[in-house]
Amino acid sequence: MAAIELSDVRKTYPGGFEAVKGISLPIRDGEFVVLVGPSGCGKSTLLRMIAGLERITSGTVKIANRVVNNLEPMQRDIAMVFQNYALYPHMTVFQNLAYGLKNRGMAKSEIDIRVDEVARILEIEPYLARKPRALSGGQRQRVAMGRAIVREPAAFLFDEPLSNLDAKLRIQMRGEIKQLQKRLGTTSVYVTHDQLEAMTLADRLVVLNTGEIEQIGTPLDIYRRPATTFVAAFIGSPAMNLVKAHRRSGAAVFGDASLPMADDIASGMEVTVGVRPEDLTVAGTKDALRLTLKIAYVEELGATRLVHGTVDGQNLVASVPVDCPLGETLEVHAEPSALHFFDPQTGRRLN
Amino acid sequence: MVENRPWLNIFSHIVLILGVLTVAFPVYLAFIASTHGPDDFMSGVMPVLPGPHLIDNYWQMLSQGVSTSGAPPLWRMMFNSLVMALMIAVGKIAISILSAFAMVYFRFPLRGVAFWLIFITLMLPVEVRIMPTFKVVADLHLLNSYAGLSIPLIASATATFLFRQFFLTVPDELTEASRVDGATPMMFFRDILLPLSRTNIAALFVILFIYGWNQYLWPLLITTDPQYYTVVMGIKRMADVADAIPQWNVVMATVILAMLPPVVVVVAMQRLFVKGLVETEK
């Protein structure tokens, strides 16, 4: 177990493309950090640089206080779980788990003990003699996990390990990974493009975009106070509404509604206002801050319904209870505290 | 099939049966001829029904051969063919898989040059460079030796390309996983790549065994010592024997024995063979 420290890590490909643009990130011992972002944001490249599968153009990567920039993956004492599992197809489950230990010159009796222990933890004992192709997707995933755990490495690196599973299994495995990591207390770096997976797993979330960090924080922090419009739109489902508004004496004017906005927020005449669909509630008679949503269509989710519509020509989604009656329009209300203000030029948070 | 047309199916069967018979006819006649005594070929038309000399003819060929032809007994020539075919097949596979591994899994200066040098071998069949190749082999004192029979035929661009093609389909993650597991390049080759290439190796082996066994021009050139004759080239010597009338019965016994091993290999490993054939040409 060990802390990992990235200082100003960059990756420039021979063609000149900058995949990772100077990322610094300290990861504490035993922490579960999730790197999340859309495809091409550099999250996988960053992970592979930690693993030693990708050369580091500049900056340093430290694992357990040791600069590992020029070390082979094996010497870094890490283990990795791949998206397609990368199980050796011609080896049995047992041999898959044992391979890394054997290469490290571990005694056979010791290997047997370790593999059996891990197989017990992951409940894959009945399959030890099988080849990967005789296993279901979920079982293969467990074997891939097992291969990482059995090594007892300083850190686990996960590269979208759940994206090849169906939705139901993904949720189940997500829970198991979380539990297992808590139990073993091994420092983990996990890459995913799925924001929900990121939220549920992370101790700390790192949102990446075009090779740079947009925001670092606990899942709740990030959900409650997204630092940029990118993060606001990326984290949370359904996505946060982002609409343009004008500023006028202590308020942001949007359609016929005026949203209260503290004067001390420095910005120009335009402002981007963010509000989550679930923060838009059906307006009561007392609510002063109301918007008239012209309904375009409705999505039934069972527990709630998503009302898609327009206000002042801008798209807006509200999440409302299923029992609320719907006509041509819907009056919705938002608490001032639920409003997020962003600079429309830089996308940075204002309040 | 889209619609049911019985006459079309019957017609297809007829075409196929005719095809099978046409293809098999020469071999049938060869076999029939190998069961007769030499006198049955003196005049008239060749026999089309089996004769009584099957065992005599094959026994004579295998144990003694045709003494006047100066060729050794057939078992000796078949053994030579076997050694040559095995050396060619194993040698080609070994050097091809190693160079394909280097081409795909390493980046090194002159890699492009090496690739092109290998590619060129495709364009230089033995037939077009007979004389100088013969001279090289003679200068290396490899005439009348198993090494001379096999080594000059071992370089193969097709086998290298087949392995290269296959290696490119092996997921990168397997290589990465093995690196994380602490495998060196040669350990990765031995523990992961070689086992994964098993079917390709087997398929290629079938093709190359046939290729080696059926060599004709090369053994003809470089063997003057009968102890190194191969069976395929030996047929010619026997067919020429006694100047005028070849002893058809024993020549055809040789024909049957010469085709038997490769035909058995193809029929027994048809699936692998078809895979190997279709894939080497991709």
Add this chain to the structure above:
Amino acid sequence: MQTKRTVFGSPVLPYLLVLPQLAITFVFFLWPAGQAVWQSFLREDPFGLKTSFVWFANYQKLFVDPQYLYSLQITAVFALSVAVLSIGSALVLAVAADRMIRLSQTYTTLLVWPYAVAPAVAGVMWWFMFNPTIGIMSYMLEMLGYDWNHSLNPTDAMILVVIAASWKQISYNFLFFLAGLQAIPASLNEAAAIDGAGPVKRFFTIVLPLLSPTTFFLAVVNMVYAMFDTFAVIHATTQGGPSGSTAILVYKVFQDGFIGLKLGSSAAQSVVLMVIVITLTVIQFRWVERHVEY
């Protein structure tokens, strides 16, 4: 040229890995080929005592030598005949076999084995069947009023080697056609049937156009086969005769070099052959490249 995303870093190992192949390639392929090119510019006196550099004289002599021009012509006739005969019969058989649902595999087994028969062996068998005195084919032809004799009649000799060479090649072409046919989605045939096309019309409008890449590929491969791999067929049967009527280019290189000992001319002929192989190989690879993009 592709490599893997992850490559191993090692300064020496890759060279050791390619060394065996490159060494053999150099010693037995490149060096002799270079020698052939060099030799093709030299002329040696009949006793091998004096060698002089003669530039393109060997080539000039070659292309006015009626024997050589005849050989070129023979080779073209031979290669085309073999390609047409073996591709044609293989296509018919493959289409028939593709119709079979259960027996396709059995018929394949019964048709593929000639691939394993050595060209020399195939030649000897057909030579035997067409033997003018006892051969069953010449006997039947005689009943039909034709006096077959391949050791005297150039046309008969050519027909014999074409048949022997094609016989062996049918199985190869059959396998590729069958693979090509099985790769055509059943839905295409079904759609055409719904559009009102009967089996014959479908064959010519749907199946044959979709098989054209395979056919082209096989045409090139068969030409190469007929030009180079059939040496044994000819050597084991007609030996180029009668009077050079089956002496295709490859055979002539051998004849002039090993038997006639005309080294300069033989070398020049080798170089011409190399140019032909290189051209055919380039055509084939061009096609493969284009084909892969589909």
